[in-house]
Amino acid sequence: MCDTCGCHTSGHTEAKVVEVHQSLLAANQKQADANKQHIEAMGAVAVNMISSPGSGKTTLLEHTLDRIGSRLKIGVIEGDIETERDADRIRKKNIPVVQLTTGGACHLDAPLVHKGLHALEHQSEDGKFDLIFIENVGNLVCPATFDLGEHERIILVSVPEGSDKPAKYPTTFHGADTFVITKTDLLSYFDFSIDEARQESLRINPELRILETGAPAGIGLDEWIEYLLQLIAS
Numbered sequence: 013m014c015d016t017c018g019c020h021t022s023g024h025t026e027a028k029v030v031e032v033h034q035s036l037l038a039a040n041q042k043q044a045d046a047n048k049q050h051i052e053a054m055g056a057v058a059v060n061m062i063s064s065p066g067s068g069k070t071t072l073l074e075h076t077l078d079r080i081g082s083r084l085k086i087g088v089i090e091g092d093i094e095t096e097r098d099a100d101r102i103r104k105k106n107i108p109v110v111q112l113t114t115g116g117a118c119h120l121d122a123p124l125v126h127k128g129l130h131a132l133e134h135q136s137e138d139g140k141f142d143l144i145f146i147e148n149v150g151n152l153v154c155p156a157t158f159d160l161g162e163h164e165r166i167i168l169v170s171v172p173e174g175s176d177k178p179a180k181y182p183t184t185f186h187g188a189d190t191f192v193i194t195k196t197d198l199l200s201y202f203d204f205s206i207d208e209a210r211q212e213s214l215r216i217n218p219e220l221r222i223l224e225t226g227a228p229a230g231i232g233l234d235e236w237i238e239y240l241l242q243l244i245a246s
Contacts, residue, residue: 029225040158043122046112047161050129056141058137060160062184064177068147068194068227070098072236075143077105079237080140084142084244085131087135089128091120091149098147108135108156119154122161142244152177156184164243170195175205178213185213190221190239199228 051058052153061069061205070090078163088109090099090150099111112124125146133139146162148155167170167188169177172195187189191213193206206224225232 016092019128024071037157037187041112043126044159044161047122047124047126047129047184048163049161050126051144051163054129054133054139054141054144056144057164058144058160058162059164059166059243060146060148060155060162060238061166062148062152062155062169062188063150063170064152064173064193065148066076066172067170069147069150069168070101072104072192072194072225072227073147075230076237076240077102077107078231080240081105081107085136085140087132087141087144089120089125089132089144089146091124091147093117093149106130106142112137114149117154118151119158120148120150120160136144138199144239152181152184154189156181164189166190166192168192168194169209171198171202171204174203174213175209178209182216185216188220190218190243192225192236193222195226196224196231197229 017122072133073088074220082084086107088102090106090109091101091113091114092098092111093114093116095113096111099109102109110128112120114120114124123211132141146160165188167184167190169191169192178191193209210222213222223232223235224235226234
């Protein structure tokens with residue numbers, strides 16, 4: 013785990029850890045507020061995609077770009093600990109993309125996304141976008157604590173991960189706007205209960221919007237695209 017989010021406490025007193033953590037979050041929130049103003053000045057709506065590794069975030073993005081990438085000005089900020097592999101996949105769609113590598117930190121934070129926004133602007137002739145996807149580092153714990161300046165927070169859980177994830181990670185679901193169940197085309201191969209995932213997530217967050225997708229098979233993509241278009245229009 014990383015040192016920057018307060019989840020590593022070896023060698024520190026509890027009081028000191030709390031003090032540093034609170035200071036870090038306050039500084040992050042100040043930058044997140046500035047990021048939101050920056051994003052809106054770019055004409056965009058930003059969504060922060062949070063999930064465990066391998067949930068299908070990048071695959072869902074690829075299929076999304078295939079459907080609306082030519083109709084809208086879309087930018088993507090990719091967060092990973094190392095490599096540009098996810099950004100390379102997005103570049104093949106001829107979409108502006110910035111790779112942010114954290115070098116070990118288990119989440120993106122607002123100052124890092126601030127740099128990503130400026131880098132993204134340089135890839136647009138007028139610096140304007142309709143929609144900005146921020147694909148966070150694969151983790152269902154640390155990213156939940158850090159506001160990035162997004163307008164919408166999306167939590168993704170794939171069918172192979174199990175339907176108990178909302179119950180096991182309540183903080184993440186409590187702060188989310190939308191819950192996307194991915195890889196539903198694999199339901200017949202895994203012990204995943206859609207009803208359990210829905211009930212547990214709504215128990216934690218009754219206002220949560222829930223979508224079901226299986227991107228390679230086209231399952232739920234019409235509803236997903238409509239949801240994104242409504243975000244832009246609102």
